[in-house]
Amino acid sequence: MDFFMQLLVNGISLGLLYALSALGFVMIFKSSSVLNLAHGELLAIGAFVFLVLSAWADLPIIIAFSLTLIGTFFLGFLVERLFLRPLIGEKLIEVIMMTLGLGIMFKGLLLFIFGGDIHAYPDFLPEGLSFELGNIFIPSVNVATFVIGILFLIVFGFFFKYSSQGIYMRSVADNQPAALSLGVHVRRVFAMSWAIAFIVAAISGIVLGIINGVNVHSLSAVGLKVFPVVILGGLDSIGGAILGGIIIGLLETFTGGYISTSLREIIPYIVLVIILMVKPYGLFGLVEIERV
Amino acid sequence: MENEIRLLVNNISVVYSDVIQVLKGVSLNVTKGHIVSLLGSNGAGKTSSLKAISGLLKPENGKVTEGSIEYDGAPIQNFSPEEITRKGIIQVLEGRQEFKYLTVEENLRVGTATRWGKPYKEDLELVYHYFPALLVRKKSLAGYCSGGELQMLVIGRALMAHPNLLLLDEPSLGLAPLLVKEIFQIIKRINREQGTTLLVVEQNANMALQIAHYGYVMENGKIVMESNAEDLRENPDVKEFYLGTAASGALKSYKDVKSYKRRKRWL
Numbered sequence: 236m237d238f239f240m241q242l243l244v245n246g247i248s249l250g251l252l253y254a255l256s257a258l259g260f261v262m263i264f265k266s267s268s269v270l271n272l273a274h275g276e277l278l279a280i281g282a283f284v285f286l287v288l289s290a291w292a293d294l295p296i297i298i299a300f301s302l303t304l305i306g307t308f309f310l311g312f313l314v315e316r317l318f319l320r321p322l323i324g325e326k327l328i329e330v331i332m333m334t335l336g337l338g339i340m341f342k343g344l345l346l347f348i349f350g351g352d353i354h355a356y357p358d359f360l361p362e363g364l365s366f367e368l369g370n371i372f373i374p375s376v377n378v379a380t381f382v383i384g385i386l387f388l389i390v391f392g393f394f395f396k397y398s399s400q401g402i403y404m405r406s407v408a409d410n411q412p413a414a415l416s417l418g419v420h421v422r423r424v425f426a427m428s429w430a431i432a433f434i435v436a437a438i439s440g441i442v443l444g445i446i447n448g449v450n451v452h453s454l455s456a457v458g459l460k461v462f463p464v465v466i467l468g469g470l471d472s473i474g475g476a477i478l479g480g481i482i483i484g485l486l487e488t489f490t491g492g493y494i495s496t497s498l499r500e501i502i503p504y505i506v507l508v509i510i511l512m513v514k515p516y517g518l519f520g521l522v523e524i525e526r527v
Numbered sequence: 528m529e530n531e532i533r534l535l536v537n538n539i540s541v542v543y544s545d546v547i548q549v550l551k552g553v554s555l556n557v558t559k560g561h562i563v564s565l566l567g568s569n570g571a572g573k574t575s576s577l578k579a580i581s582g583l584l585k586p587e588n589g590k591v592t593e594g595s596i597e598y599d600g601a602p603i604q605n606f607s608p609e610e611i612t613r614k615g616i617i618q619v620l621e622g623r624q625e626f627k628y629l630t631v632e633e634n635l636r637v638g639t640a641t642r643w644g645k646p647y648k649e650d651l652e653l654v655y656h657y658f659p660a661l662l663v664r665k666k667s668l669a670g671y672c673s674g675g676e677l678q679m680l681v682i683g684r685a686l687m688a689h690p691n692l693l694l695l696d697e698p699s700l701g702l703a704p705l706l707v708k709e710i711f712q713i714i715k716r717i718n719r720e721q722g723t724t725l726l727v728v729e730q731n732a733n734m735a736l737q738i739a740h741y742g743y744v745m746e747n748g749k750i751v752m753e754s755n756a757e758d759l760r761e762n763p764d765v766k767e768f769y770l771g772t773a774a775s776g777a778l779k780s781y782k783d784v785k786s787y788k789r790r791k792r793w794l
Binding site (some may be wrong): 445 | 586607628636643
C-alpha cells in the first residue's frame with residue numbers, strides 16, 4: 236500500500252510536469268494549427284538558460300528563475316518573428332517542417348555549446364520541503380514539482396479564461412476571419428503563443444533538469460512525450476492536456492513500479508497507438524459544436 | 528457638419544489572386560451619421576466592396592488595384608485590417624461568424640481588441656441594453672445560441688469596439704421575418720442614439736430601404752443606381768426587381784409579368 240501511494244505521488248507530480256509541457260504545445264496548435272516538432276528542444280533551451288544563470292553566473296535562484304522565464308519569453312517572440320512569421324500563409328506542412336528544422340538546429344547549438352554531458356544545478360531545494368506522510372517519504376523535488384505544476388497551471392488557466400489577451404488568443408483559435416474583423420492582432424497572437432510555449436517549456440525543462448540532471452538528449456526526448464499526452468487529452472484542449480499529462484505520468488510510474496522499468500519509457504507510446512485506434516480525437520478533444 | 532463625408536469610395540477596382548476582377552469602378556460615399564444601404568443580387572460585389580473598405584480582402588488574396596478609399600479624408604485602401612479597425616471601421620461579417628467555443632460575454636469582450644486595456648463594463652451594459660436577449664445567455668457558449676441571438680451577438684460585439692463606421696453584411700440572412708424587423712429596428716436605434724454611421728449590405732431591399740437614408744444598387748461589380756431611400760423605394764425598376772411589388776399595386780396581366788417583356792432600364 237505504501238509503495239502504491241509512493242508511486243501515486245510520484246506519478247502525479249511527473250504528470251503535472253508533462254501537463255505543463257504539453258500546455259505550451261497545445262497553445263501553438265490551438266492558435267495556429269502548427270504541430271511544434273521542436274518542443275523538446277524548447278525544454279532543453281529553458282533548462283540550459285537556467286543552468287547558465289544559476290550555476291555559472293551564480294545568481295540567486297529566484298532571480299535566475301525569473302530571468303529565465305523573461306528571457307525565454309522574448310526568445311519565443313524572436314523565434315516566431317525570425318522563422319515562423321515569414322511562413323504565415325504558406326502551407327501548414329512547410330511550417331511544421333520548419334519546426335522540425337528549428338528543433339534540430341537548437342539541439343545542435345546546445346550540443347555545440349554545452350556538449351552531451353549531464354550537467355547539474357546547484358543544490359538549492361531546501362531539505363525542509365520534503366515530508367513524510369505515514370510511511371511514505373516525499374522528497375523535496377516532488378514537492379517542488381507539485382507546487383510549481385499546480386501554480387503555473389492555475390496561472391495559465393486564469394490567463395486564458397479571464398484576461399483579455401487570453402480571450403483574444405482563444406478567439407483566433409476559434410474563428411480567425413472573425414477575429415481579424417474585430418481588429419484582433421492575429422500575428423501578435425501567434426507571437427504570444429510561441430512566447431508562452433517557450434515559458435512553459437522552460438519551466439518543465441528546469442524541473443526535469445532538477446530531477447534527472449540537465450542533458451540535451453534526455454530533455455529533447457521528453458519533448459516527444461507531449462505527443463501521447465496531447466493525443467490522449469485531445470490536441471486542442473487545455474484541460475485535456477492537463478488530464479492527459481497526469482494519466483501518462485501515473486501510467487509511467489506504475490508501469491515502472493509494478494511491471495518493469497524498461498517498459499516504463501514505452502508505455503506512453505503504446506497508449507498513443509491504442510488511443511489513436513479507438514478514440515482519435517482524444518478523451519477530451521473539443522466536441523464539434525454543430526447547429527442543425 | 529451636417530453633411531460631412533465619413534467614407535468616400537472613389538472608382539475602385541478589386542482583383543482577387545491578380546486575375547479575377549470583381550469590382551469594376553465602384554464609387555460611393557457615406558455621410559456622417561447616416562445609414563446607407565447597398566443592394567444587389569448574389570455575386571454583384573457587395574461583400575467585396577465592404578471587404579475592400581475594412582481591409583479584409585487581404586487575407587483572401589484580394590487587392591484594390593485602382594481608385595481610392597478615403598475615411599475622414601485620409602486614404603485607407605489596402606491597409607491591414609488591424610490598422611483599419613483601429614480607425615473605427617468595424618465590419619460585421621456575413622453569416623454570423625461567432626466564436627463557438629467562447630461564451631456570449633467572452634465573444635463581446637473580443638470586441639475590445641482595438642482598445643485593449645481600456646474599461647469595457649459600461650459597453651457591456653450598453654450592448655445588453657440594446658439586446659436584452661444576450662444578457663440571459665451571457666454565460667452560455669455561443670455555439671449553442673439560436674440564429675437570432677447570434678446576429679444580435681455579432682452586432683453587439685462590433686458595438687463593443689466603439690465603431691465610427693459600422694459595416695453590416697446581410698444582417699437578415701436566414702432569420703424569421705419578425706426577427707429581421709426587430710434587428711432592423713435596433714440598427715436604426717443604434718444609429719439614432721449612438722450616432723453610428725452605417726453601411727448596410729442587404730438582399731432584403733424592402734427592410735434596408737425602410738431604415739436607410741440613402742441607397743445604392745449594385746450589379747456585376749458596378750453601381751447601377753443611387754438615390755435617396757424614398758426615391759429608390761418608389762423607383763419602378765427597384766420595385767420590380769428588388770422589392771417584388773408590381774408598379775401599379777394592382778394585379779397585372781400575365782403578359783406584363785413575363786420577364787422578357789420588361790428589361791432593366793439600366794442595362
